[in-house]
Amino acid sequence: MNRPVFLSSEDVETTCPYCGVGCGMTVSPKIPSTKSDSFEVKVKGSSAHRANYGKLCVKGSSAGETVDFSGRMLHPQINGNIVDWETALNDVAKTFQKTISEYGPDSVAFYVSGQFLTEDYYVANKLIKGFIGTANIDTNSRLCMASAVVGYKRAFGSDTVPCCYEDLEHADLITLVGSNTAWAHPIIYQRIAAAKKKNPKLKIVVVDPRKTATCDIADLHLAIKPGMDAALFNGLLAYLYQQNALDLDYIQKHTEGFESALQKADELQGNVSDLATQCDLNETDLRQWLDWATYTPKMVTMYSQGINQSSSGVDKSNAIINCHLATGRIGKEGMGPFSVTGQPNAMGGREVGGLANQLAAHMDFNDPQNIDRVARFWQAENMAQQNGLKAVDLFQAVGEGKIKAIWIMNTNPVVSMPDADNVKRALEKCDYVVVQDCMQDTDTTRVANVLLPATTWGETDGAVTNSDRTISIQRQFMQGPENARPDWWILSEVAKRMGWEHAFNYDTAVDIFREHAQLSGFENNGSRDFDISAFANISEQEYANLKPTQWPVNAAAPNGTQRMFSDGRFYTPSKKAQFIAITPYSPLSQPTKNKPYVLNTGRVRDQWHTMTRTAKTAKLMAHKNEPYITLHPDDASLHQLSEGDLVRVSNELGQLIGRVEISRAQRRGDIFVPIHWTSQYASHGRVDSLVRAHVDPLSGQPESKHTTVKIKRY
Ligand code: SF4
Incomplete structure (x- = not known):
């Protein structure tokens, strides 16, 4: 099957694949009547969704143009050779098992994504923390929130x-x-x-x-x-x-x-x-x-x-x-x-504990009772006992050879991590790199030993939670490529082959969502904020029809909770909110004579992450179609640069080449570069190869908004 097949021509209510606003969408597939008939997916804003009430931005409204199979990963592969699923799954299970038995559970890691559906996140988190026995799972949401x-x-x-x-x-x-x-x-x-x-x-x-x-x-x-x-x-x-x-x-x-x-x-x-x-x-x-x-x-x-x-x-x-x-x-x-x-499901990742310093269902490792509770619920065989490595430290450990097998899912760290060239070198040296993705050629798939093709938006069901705690369902409306599989399925199949069939015997995403909801209410008694126990026995039909609902959703609030802390009670031991005395600190990189500019990175309106989806539509590419560097007119004239000139931005870590955009919107001494470009779209466009891996000591989040650089006409 080399082109999408719709499940039916009925409208499907789903959720946008892009940002954390979490807009509802109505997708109308047109089933081609002949082989040569055109393939069409119309998308409009869902009037019933309270995030957007019928509106969509240009990215969301173009989502229907991105569901063809061009560029998709179509087969499992080992060292560049196409293999069947059985061979690939056995290879991953066997290699992870061997690595763990030789070097211990902390020698392996997962790096996942805010693009994951909640069910995928849940299974990944349960497998590594409850059964492999390490909390070395982090997510690209580390870079975000x-x-x-x-x-x-x-x-x-x-x-x-x-x-x-x-x-x-x-x-x-x-x-x-x-x-x-x-x-x-x-x-x-x-x-x-x-x-x-x-x-x-x-x-x-x-x-x-x-x-x-x-x-x-x-x-x-x-x-x-x-x-x-x-x-x-x-x-x-x-x-x-x-x-x-x-x-x-x-x-x-x-x-x-x-x-x-x-x-x-x-x-x-x-x-x-x-x-x-x-x-x-x-x-x-x-x-x-x-x-x-x-x-x-x-x-x-x-x-x-x-x-x-x-x-x-x-x-x-x-x-x-x-x-x-x-x-x-x-x-x-x-x-x-x-x-x-x-991201569309950064919040869902937080719910399941998909960060290295979280356990599950908004519980942490800081309380042994939490660890015991989750272990009993999962019937865990090798429960992790402490925080794992956060993203920057995790890739550092890969580079140092401490992590010998890493499984990267639905994300492209060779582009998006700070000090990205170093991340690339670390992965190139790593003994065993598994990359699970829907796209065949990314900067990260290029350094993988094993490739596992995943389904993507529209090809599977799963929950996402947006910025205001609203859980919505992304619904399947078409078949993915013949060999693509949902992320939770791939994870579960590897878990079964590692000996944990009893704990990962899921047939559908609903089975997983139900278990996730049960864990959120397990021995909760109002002591934790995240509680969706009202969904603990949700049926397939109810899940299929689930309306967007803000958590908590439990016996006390069966229809969800619009606003939190209205009663002035918080989740601290004293039930009181805590003021924090703040001593402001300057960013760690400060301009010098040699690197006098402050590089700020960010999104552009019509691109998403590393462009694997948005670059498919001419409409979105028309907004900004190449890497650019925005600088103040005074800085431009200092370097005798005009609009459209090529400029090299560099520091001790790397370099980027882009086109000059001159704007008074920019402060003098500050430059802005978008985050999206990869090696596929611009040979020197990966801005994160310049960003230093300076992190917040409490959150581990990198300082992606403030890196010092120099600029020179190219
Ligand atoms: Fe809504 Fe646009 Fe964000 Fe999609 S990308 S969730 S349509 S704001």
């Missing part, structure tokens, strides 16, 4: 996004920090723009070193010095105190640690003029935002990669949360600190 997770956990005792999308319509002030929402989360941006039209009182403030497309609807743009966000929000906390705008009753009843957080903020950022200097902001603009943030009760602070991708991303997120706690602006309509995830 790991700092937000730790920020929430420090403050709330749980990884809980308190807000819902409707809060954007109820707010009177939305501060977007480190988020080019217009490009990275377009439907959220459209919701905010529509809310502003309806409510002229609504103020939008963008805090971003760049003047991005998001500023088109902003009342104020604070072009902050890169990395100074924690200082800015410390300054707001001090200002709230100085203006007598604290909610002392809330602080006293529902929080702990306020005095030390305030003392630190007041000491370091208590003077507005000094704060303006620290953040390199116009003082009048800064005062305007401070006043709005002080005197507007309904305030949402939405943040994204500009906060998270930092060597102090956790502190930045806690500096934001502190301000909401100090004013009781959380758990109420139109208020709250709202992190948005980049």
Whole structure:
């Protein structure tokens, strides 16, 4: 079968394969009546989905153009030879078993993806943590939202996004920090723009070193010095105190640690003029935002990669949360600190424990009772007892030969990891690299020993959870390539061949979702935030018809939970939220004479990750079709560069060649380069080959927004 076959010509309700907004889609396949008849998948926004109410951005609405089989991985392969599934599965099982018995469980690792469906994530996590006996599983979500997770956990005792999308319509002030929402989360941006039209009182403030497309609807743009966000929000906390705008009753009843957080903020950022200097902001603009943030009760602070991708991303997120706690602006309509995830199922990965420092179902390794509980539930044979290696450390361990077998699923770390050339070298040296993907030729499949073809969007069923805790189903509407298999199936088949048939005997994704829901409620009793026990006995029919639902979904909230912490109770031992005293730190790489520019990386509007899907549509390629480097006109003239010239960006790690784009949206001394280009599309376009592997010490998230480089005409 070399072209897709639709299951039926009926409309199918599904979920967008791209970003963490998690828009609902209605897919209408047209079944060709003859062999030469054209193949067509129409996609429109699902009017019933509360993430998007019928709207889709240009990426989502083009998804139907990307489901052909061009470029797909069509067969299992070992060392370049096509093999059958039996041979491939046996090879993976045998090699992992042999490696574990010779070198121990910590000599193997999984590296997975926020593109995974929840069921895939669950099986991968269960296999490695419960049966192989190591927590060496990490995910590309480490690069996306790991700092937000730790920020929430420090403050709330749980990884809980308190807000819902409707809060954007109820707010009177939305501060977007480190988020080019217009490009990275377009439907959220459209919701905010529509809310502003309806409510002229609504103020939008963008805090971003760049003047991005998001500023088109902003009342104020604070072009902050890169990395100074924690200082800015410390300054707001001090200002709230100085203006007598604290909610002392809330602080006293529902929080702990306020005095030390305030003392630190007041000491370091208590003077507005000094704060303006620290953040390199116009003082009048800064005062305007401070006043709005002080005197507007309904305030949402939405943040994204500009906060998270930092060597102090956790502190930045806690500096934001502190301000909401100090004013009781959380758990109420139109208020709250709202992190948005980049990937379609970064949140689902957090639910199952798909990060190396998580266990499962929002439990951690820090409590032996959690380990015991999960081990009993899984009937685990070799339960991991401690955190595994986070992404940067994991690939470091591969390079050092400590990890001898790695299984990479649905992600392309040779492009997306910081210090990407080093990651490539590490994988080239590794004894055994398995890559499971839907695409045949990626920078990472090129360094694999074994290739396993996976199904992708539209070819299988599974759950995803978006940025506001809404669980939706991605539904199958077509057959994938003949030899492609769902990720959970591949993992389960290897697990069976390693001797654990009894624990991985799943027939459908529903079997796995049911077990995942049962674990979320197992000995929970309201002690943990993630609880979807209402789905513990979900039938195939109910799963097929599952409506988008925000977790928790349990006996107390059978229809889901729109907003969290409305009762002022948190998941810390004292049930009180925790203020964190923040000392802001500068980014680790600072400009020098030899590397005077700060490289900021990010998404473009019409591309997704490493372009394997979006590059298939001419419409999306028309927006930006090659790597580019945006720089300020003064920097361009310093190097005698004109629009469209080729320029080389380099540092001690690597180099990138792209076309000059000159823009006053850029601060002087800062340059912007998109993340998407791979060796397949541009021979020197992999920007992460330049990004240093500096990480936040608490979250392990790399500082992808701040690397020093030099530039030279090419
Ligand atoms: Fe898909 Fe995100 Fe666009 Fe919605 S905003 S259609 S989820 S890419």
